[in-house]
Amino acid sequence: MSFVSRTLCGVDEAGRGPLAGPVTAAAVVLPPAFPIQILADSKKLSAAKRIEARHEIVRQAIWGVGWASPVEIDRLNILQASFLAMERAILSLAARPDDIIVDGSVVPTFRLIADIPIRVEPRADTRVPEVMAASILAKTARDWWMLHYSVLEPAYGYESHKGYPTPDHRSRLSELGPSRIQRFSFRT
Numbered sequence: 001m002s003f004v005s006r007t008l009c010g011v012d013e014a015g016r017g018p019l020a021g022p023v024t025a026a027a028v029v030l031p032p033a034f035p036i037q038i039l040a041d042s043k044k045l046s047a048a049k050r051i052e053a054r055h056e057i058v059r060q061a062i063w064g065v066g067w068a069s070p071v072e073i074d075r076l077n078i079l080q081a082s083f084l085a086m087e088r089a090i091l092s093l094a095a096r097p098d099d100i101i102v103d104g105s106v107v108p109t110f111r112l113i114a115d116i117p118i119r120v121e122p123r124a125d126t127r128v129p130e131v132m133a134a135s136i137l138a139k140t141a142r143d144w145w146m147l148h149y150s151v152l153e154p155a156y157g158y159e160s161h162k163g164y165p166t167p168d169h170r171s172r173l174s175e176l177g178p179s180r181i182q183r184f185s186f187r188t
Contacts, residue, residue: 009097009128018163064092
């Protein structure tokens with residue numbers, strides 16, 4: 001009797017809470033020998049540890065990143081925009097997974113991926129290596145995007161607060177008005 005292993009794809013997002021910038025999702029399929037001890041929820045790792053883990057994920061795993069813009073967030077709402085970013089991440093994978101696990105409590109609605117079993121698990125980013133890897137990849141990709149965008153509008157300080165509703169960000173919004181990547185559906 002032989003058993004065929006199924007590929008598990010972990011999916012997570014970063015950037016649901018900011019007042020500006022995209023929501024970013026990542027989808028990751030880890031190889032069997034991946035060093036899972038370097039993984040954790042991205043929020044629990046230092047920036048340096050996230051970058052180290054990201055390097056190994058990108059080097060060894062099958063991965064994809066998807067985005068939903070501030071305009072899409074305002075048009076759809078943040079939950080649906082997160083699902084759109086997740087679907088784009090999954091569709092960008094180099095190989096089709098057999099199963100998908102998403103960090104969260106709401107089963108995503110995907111338009112183009114209806115035939116892959118999806119399960120949701122709250123706090124999967126603290127327990128499931130594939131989801132931990134996706135968490136790290138989504139966070140580092142979004143942070144990188146915000147850092148590079150900050151060059152275009154340096155007065156907003158995106159390189160430091162990444163669009164999150166910090167006192168500094170709120171102060172800059174009061175002084176400067178909205179930037180080109182502001183989410184207008186979010187109360188400031």
